[in-house]
Amino acid sequence: PAMTVEQAHDHLAALFPPEDYGPAHLNLIRLGREVCHARKPDCPRCPLRDLCPYPAQSNEIE
Ligand code: SF4
Structure with a gap:
């Protein structure tokens, strides 16, 4: 893919305004633990x- 999962993380982080970033970051950490695994992100069930x-550029969607 043109964008790695790590770059997607940075891209998503940039979408949140600074005042929302703290809570958003906690949720992104949770997302990373439960859904967006670096090796095999579970994009089909990701909110x-x-x-x-990332998904549009990935061929891993089943
Ligand atoms: S859609 Fe996929 S790559 Fe994007 S945040 Fe969700 S699990 Fe991660």
Whole structure:
């Protein structure tokens, strides 16, 4: 893919305004633990799928 998961993380982080970043960051940490695994992100069941630039560029969607 043109964008790695790590770059997608940075991209998503940039979407949140600074005042929301703290709570958003906690949720992103949780997302990373439960859904967005670096090796194999579970994009089909991810709540951020519409926001995230990764799935459209990935062929791993089943
Ligand atoms: S859509 Fe996929 S790559 Fe994007 S945040 Fe969700 S699990 Fe991660």
